[in-house]
Amino acid sequence: MTDWIKDKNRTLFAGGKKSFADASRVASECGHFTEDCEDELYCDDEISCYNCRYRRWTAGSFECMKR
């Protein structure tokens, strides 16, 4: 499956908010991953899009601000 969905000018993660393995894999392959502040970490994986400073949460998933 593709990891991303184009929505107008936004790039949304296709896995929603519970695809922990995919979010970890994508972040591991990404040169932009930067851990967000401790209070905003979402999951246990040290490297995950869900914990990245550049993810912007949406109602059903998140937008990557570096794509």
Place this chain on the structure above:
Amino acid sequence: MNLFVCIDDTDNYDSIGTGELLENMMGEAAVKGLARAGFTVRYQLYIHDDIPYTSHNSSMCCAAQTDDRASFTSFCGKYLEENSAEGSDPGLCILTDDPALDYSVLIEFGKRAQSEVLTKEQAYETARKFGSELNLSEHGGTGGGVIGALAGVALRAGKEEGRIKGKLQPLANKTEWTLSEFATVFGVQRFVDGEGIDITEDLTISFVHPTKLIYSKGLITGVIVNENGRLMPKPKIKKNKEKKQ
């Protein structure tokens, strides 16, 4: 005088977060002798495409004590103007913490901010009802942060549940604790189980993972869970583990 202090929309993707800026601001206020800060509570506000938040639309509110509200308020405004990130829309809200005040209109605003899109005009309309007990001000950009800042003090004044900023770390030389010991050492006022039910028995727990406290019913609250037969403070993050179970 006791106060609630909240700032919002102060960051961008490359700056420190709003919670850290709040701590820095309150630290500098303390150094200047203007105020002393209590703990900070994080509230999740509404996630919606029409709201211009940076990444998570959370609001951070701390308690404070001051003898000179005017000077403290002026300091906070200037601090935000000098330290907020480029492109941000900082807002500041300072509210009197007084049990004699009726916060019901304000609390309604805060709860609405968690489930619908609100405007600056609605924020100011609500704020005006509190006269000199509430300061709401813009400090750059669109000033849209006043909405989240007002919501933050509203939810805090209403004793609504939120996460307390920061975490507790286990001690190297002590893993087994009674709840009464834990409460004394870490300032916890109440314990609940994973379902939110109060724990009144002085249970023995294992404190081996970092944990976060919550603010619930106006009390600093620890959540105790059963992990493979061991009672312990709820580990800091659980979401992906829950998924795998």
